[in-house]
């Protein structure tokens with residue numbers, strides 16, 4: 100045996116140390132000095148910190164967890180209490196309960212961390228120290244002003260905030276992206292104030308995923324933002340417009356399923372809206388004709404009218420990670436327009452960048468928090484996009500809603516049942532999923548819904564062959580995240596003005612982008628799109644897979660770039676609740 104393969108004897112102390120490291124890496128636990136420093140100063144009531152997506156560290160040099168998400172976590176006692184509540188009968192809510200006013204979640208005193216002032220006289224270490232100190236103080240202040248239990252889970256990793264600071268600093272225009280289903284809940288007014296008043300930069304709000312909402316709700320949200328935030332430029336967007344889909348297909352259960360066809364195409368209408376706004380903002384200072392030609396070319400490809408005047412700008416893709424060093428902001432640096440894409444996790448920032456490019460340039464995932472480090476891409480030689488990691492801003496958004504928004508990864512939830520309860524009290528899951536009561540009772544609890552779904556899908560635990568409620572709950576939550584089960588919040592007063600929004604002139608614009616007609620949007624075919632397979636086929640498949648399943652595990656295979664979308668998922672909402 101070669102010398103290098105021979106085992107060297109271990110001292111008891113070294114062995115102990117090795118076991119400790121092994122245990123930590125198994126638990127996915129690694130201490131972040133910045134956060135722990137802040138956390139040491141936080142009182143007892145704040146509980147521990149959940150470190151999300153942590154990777155084991157193998158050597159002392161690399162820092163795989165530098166940008167890992169961190170949140171405060173609930174105690175074991177709280178988890179047990181929540182599980183117990185999920186066994187109580189559901190208390191269905193009114194349609195009015197889906198109407199929300201953002202002020203209830205974003206209190207004036209609840210600001211987000213901002214980079215403390217700095218100058219070039221400070222060394223890099225001094226700057227870092229200053230920021231560590233600032234962030235520690237920030238967390239302490241939040242704790243003093245608010246009860247942690249009233250607060251949502253929010254980003255506690257200073258490194259992630261540094262990414263935001265850097266993107267805000269280098270960008271000329273800020274593109275803030277929200278998911279239409281939770282539009283106002285994802286939009287922190289403090290960021291709007293900071294960008295427009297303090298930084299004095301232009302702010303574009305992209306209301307994304309409008310394919311997931313009825314056109315009337317999209318129009319209502321657009322007007323909500325216009326009224327409250329006069330300096331916003333609003334764009335209605337979907338990265339999966341109708342022409343990117345294969346038309347309606349009906350599966351064996353009569354459910355409708357549509358899939359994205361072929362390669363990623365540019366979302367031309369949305370791209371054109373953003374270009375039009377940027378043109379107004381930059382005036383004569385930047386020449387944006389190459390961007391215009393790029394969109395025109397894509398449109399002519401769509402209509403089959405392509406001429407030989409092809410534009411090569413799409414080939415100038417330049418993707419690079421940028422560090423968070425300090426650079427003095429210079430407007431239109433080297434004649435380039437820099438657009439910073441910011442938003443909460445999972446709102447579709449990376450998809451939007453791909454849709455603007457007309458091809459895949461950044462990876463997209465169903466797992467929130469996928470983008471860890473911001474990247475820049477040249478859309479054209481003089482238009483640069485910056486993709487910032489998803490950021491969870493401090494707010495009072497309830498945790499179940501945060502899970503549905505994608506602010507917290509489902510796979511890392513300590514118990515998924517509270518969120519299922521939240522959905523089941525707002526959408527009739529029993530009807531939508533077409534499930535039977537697991538014990539043939541009349542009243543339903545969230546746990547019954549999960550068990551009903553487990554039975555239907557053939558989810559059983561490996562050891563005892565019991566219904567795997569945990570796996571069923573996770574499956575339901577992933578369907579909600581993807582929009583297959585579509586819970587869509589509405590602006591205040593929506594129900595009262597529903598007719599007005601439905602006949603508003605903007606409806607045509609929205610439907611144009613959605614590329615679907617009013618009939619489809621308002622028809623009563625409130626099927627829930629479950630899968631391309633029939634329920635029986637799925638059930639059979641899962642029974643075959645039974646051996647692999649166990650009660651604590653979940654099928655967490657979250658396929659990247661799975662573009663399955665549905666044609667009518669929101670119609671469940673249009674029925675009166």
Ligand SMILES: Nc1nc2c(ncn2[C@@H]2O[C@H](COP(=O)(O)OP(=O)(O)OP(=O)(O)O)[C@@H](O)[C@H]2O)c(=O)[nH]1
Nearest residue numbers: 308338444445446447448449450464468469470489
């Ligand atoms: N229905 C629908 N789904 C979308 C749209 N845009 C993005 N998605 C889906 O939303 C999920 C998240 O998309 P990403 O582009 O990775 O989102 P992100 O904001 O970059 O996410 P982070 O990496 O967490 O910051 C993916 O499953 C996308 O396919 C859209 O317009 N409509």
